[in-house]
Amino acid sequence: MRRALVLLALCLAAGAAAAAGPRAKSPAKPTWAQLTAQQQQVLAPLKGDWDNMEPDRRQKWLGIAKRYPKMKPEEQDRVEKRMQRWANLSPEQRNLARENYKNIARVPPAKRATLREQWAQYQALPAPERARLEAQALAKRPKKKKP
Amino acid sequence: MSRGEVPNKAMNEHQFGDRIAHLLNQGLRLDAHKLARLRGARERALERLQPEPAGALAWAGQLVGSWGGWGMVSLRLAVPVVALGIALSAVATWQQKQRAAEVEEIDALLLTDDLPLEAYLDGGFQNWLKKTAAEQQ
Numbered sequence: 001m002r003r004a005l006v007l008l009a010l011c012l013a014a015g016a017a018a019a020a021g022p023r024a025k026s027p028a029k030p031t032w033a034q035l036t037a038q039q040q041q042v043l044a045p046l047k048g049d050w051d052n053m054e055p056d057r058r059q060k061w062l063g064i065a066k067r068y069p070k071m072k073p074e075e076q077d078r079v080e081k082r083m084q085r086w087a088n089l090s091p092e093q094r095n096l097a098r099e100n101y102k103n104i105a106r107v108p109p110a111k112r113a114t115l116r117e118q119w120a121q122y123q124a125l126p127a128p129e130r131a132r133l134e135a136q137a138l139a140k141r142p143k144k145k146k147p
Numbered sequence: 148m149s150r151g152e153v154p155n156k157a158m159n160e161h162q163f164g165d166r167i168a169h170l171l172n173q174g175l176r177l178d179a180h181k182l183a184r185l186r187g188a189r190e191r192a193l194e195r196l197q198p199e200p201a202g203a204l205a206w207a208g209q210l211v212g213s214w215g216g217w218g219m220v221s222l223r224l225a226v227p228v229v230a231l232g233i234a235l236s237a238v239a240t241w242q243q244k245q246r247a248a249e250v251e252e253i254d255a256l257l258l259t260d261d262l263p264l265e266a267y268l269d270g271g272f273q274n275w276l277k278k279t280a281a282e283q284q
Contacts, residue, residue, distance in 0.1 A: 056247060063251040064258065075259035082258045089268075097267035098253045101260070104267075104276075118279070119262055122272045130271045133278075137270030 030058065042068045045084040053087075 032050040042065040
């Protein structure tokens with residue numbers, strides 16, 4: 001019986017190791033030098049940060065670089081301009097933007113087209129009004145539990 | 148007299164012994180009613196001796212026996228446990244890939260969207276949009 005239990009423990013440990021394996025195996029790859037010329041060209045704004053970036057984020061950027069040739073010229077232009085700003089945001093800020101994007105993406109396409117106008121209208125509001133709206137939004141946001 | 152009694156007594160003992168031997172040789176003679184009662188009692192006693200229904204332990208013992216003993220149990224246990232481990236890690240990897248794919252998709256949309264990043268980072272704008280939508284309804 002003890003042998004069976006030992007075996008069970010070993011199997012579970014092996015399973016856990018297998019799950020964690022691929023992440024642990026390649027912690028710092030690909031490095032900037034290992035990227036293709038096309039990838040380096042698209043991801044040029046990230047060159048300085050690349051080698052300190054987490055593996056998951058590198059993979060994500062490689063995915064975006066792969067999509068790049070299929071984008072419209074104005075979209076390519078936006079990606080180039082926004083890439084560094086996006087990479088320099090904190091993980092919390094990026095998650096917030098993703099959440100907000102998902103909320104807005106649920107809006108019907110007809111209303112989606114007016115968003116740019118609405119953004120202009122919002123920016124035209126007096127600064128104190130915008131600050132009040134921002135403070136309200138902050139208060140509504142669920143706070144993270146502190147350890 | 149005492150001389151004559153001794154052989155007599157000896158005779159009696161012989162006779163007594165012979166009688167007991169005779170009786171034992173004859174076997175037990177009982178009437179039908181007593182025999183029936185004795186048979187009934189014996190059958191009841193034998194019924195009580197019937198093996199009890201097998202408990203969980205006996206079942207486990209039989210199972211282990213049918214598997215080829217405890218030596219085989221570890222192997223029989225290891226195969227499903229390893230399969231379970233592989234399945235769980237496959238599900239975890241798949242979920243991780245799904246999350247990564249979702250993040251990549253949203254990030255690509257955010258980076259190419261006709262609204263600037265600031266619009267999605269500004270909680271005030273999101274709040275104002277909700278309020279305006281509520282007012283229009």
